[in-house]
Amino acid sequence: MDEAFYQDPEHRPKPTVGEAGEIPLIDLSPLAAESAEARQALPGLLDQVEAACMDWGFLQVVNHGVPLELLEGLQLAAREFFALPAEEKAQVRRDAVNPWGTTKGSTRRTSGTGKRFWTSWCPARRRDAGQRYGRAVEELAFKLLELISLTLGLPAKRLNEFFEGGSPSTFIRLNYYPPCPAPHLALGVGRHKDAGALTVLAQDDVGGLDVKRRSDGEWVRVKPIPGSLIINVGDIIQVWSNDKYESAEHRVSVNSERERFSIPFFFNPDMSTMIEALEELVSDGAPRKYEAYNWGMFFKTRKDSNFGKLAAENIQIHHFKKNTQ
Numbered sequence: 001m002d003e004a005f006y007q008d009p010e011h012r013p014k015p016t017v018g019e020a021g022e023i024p025l026i027d028l029s030p031l032a033a034e035s036a037e038a039r040q041a042l043p044g045l046l047d048q049v050e051a052a053c054m055d056w057g058f059l060q061v062v063n064h065g066v067p068l069e070l071l072e073g074l075q076l077a078a079r080e081f082f083a084l085p086a087e088e089k090a091q092v093r094r095d096a097v098n099p100w101g102t103t104k105g106s107t108r109r110t111s112g113t114g115k116r117f118w119t120s121w122c123p124a125r126r127r128d129a130g131q132r133y134g135r136a137v138e139e140l141a142f143k144l145l146e147l148i149s150l151t152l153g154l155p156a157k158r159l160n161e162f163f164e165g166g167s168p169s170t171f172i173r174l175n176y177y178p179p180c181p182a183p184h185l186a187l188g189v190g191r192h193k194d195a196g197a198l199t200v201l202a203q204d205d206v207g208g209l210d211v212k213r214r215s216d217g218e219w220v221r222v223k224p225i226p227g228s229l230i231i232n233v234g235d236i237i238q239v240w241s242n243d244k245y246e247s248a249e250h251r252v253s254v255n256s257e258r259e260r261f262s263i264p265f266f267f268n269p270d271m272s273t274m275i276e277a278l279e280e281l282v283s284d285g286a287p288r289k290y291e292a293y294n295w296g297m298f299f300k301t302r303k304d305s306n307f308g309k310l311a312a313e314n315i316q317i318h319h320f321k322k323n324t325q
């Protein structure tokens with residue numbers, strides 16, 4: 001195995017703390033139900049969402065309303081794509097401007113150190129199974145956005161306006177992690193935070209996603225739960241909420257036995273959006289913690305370097321942090 005995949009010792013995956021179902025598991029059925037009884041479950045649901053966003057920045061949801069057959073259709077398409085011979089995958093190139101464009105199987109690199117990650121990925125195309133799945137997940141993402149808005153003490157649809165406009169930037173990616181001959185030395189994806197608003201992730205039954213626990217900095221493996229989806233808060237919600245909800249650091253470990261597939265849906269605002277703390281949440285006593293920044297500029301800068309990583313040269317929200325102390 002190419003030594004470029006060997007991570008520096010401090011980044012190598014140490015055994016994670018058990019697979020305990022520690023990431024909060026939230027049942028979203030009260031959102032779908034019409035009955036008064038189910039509606040009464042809503043305040044409890046808001047409390048759960050608020051606690052999960054504060055304690056973890058991660059949650060898992062069940063009864064989320066996304067038809068599983070749509071997810072399975074896209075999972076099948078991903079399997080078929082990554083099973084193609086390398087030459088065929090290389091022929092379909094990603095369009096640098098349009099993340100929904102065509103596809104390309106590529107290997108991620110850490111641009112800072114030249115270390116490589118043990119994965120291939122491609123964006124889902126608009127016209128394939130990705131589109132139907134994408135529409136269903138987008139509906140879920142808006143419901144989650146409304147819940148989050150309510151937990152911030154704001155009207156349910158307060159954040160929706162940021163997702164309207166002529167330059168959408170939401171996209172789906174297909175990730176593939178082949179079995180790795182030296183999983184103790186490599187990583188599928190290095191530690192990072194997602195830059196957008198929310199990520200809705202479908203993982204298969206193999207497992208490998210590790211979340212950094214806030215209380216002690218330990219990496220906790222997210223247990224695969226059939227039919228569930230994983231939600232994580234991205235940097236934009238951190239800024240909108242003025243640090244009430246922090247985006248969580250995560251990474252992907254690999255294994256020597258089984259290939260793994262995952263499908264993140266990155267729910268992002270319109271490119272034209274200026275990102276800053278919501279005015280209802282700031283006051284003289286609680287000033288904005290970040291300078292406003294343009295999402296389209298941030299997104300393009302991140303994509304032109306190498307997405308995802310906490311590498312020094314990559315654009316990060318802390319570059320916009322104000323000196324308030």
Ligand SMILES: O=C(O)CCC(=O)C(=O)O
Binds near residue numbers: 175201203208
């Ligand atoms: O494969 C996973 O479980 C997560 C991948 C991820 O964090 C990402 O693509 O941003």
Ligand SMILES: [Fe+2]
Binds near residue numbers: 192193194250
């Ligand atoms: Fe991520």
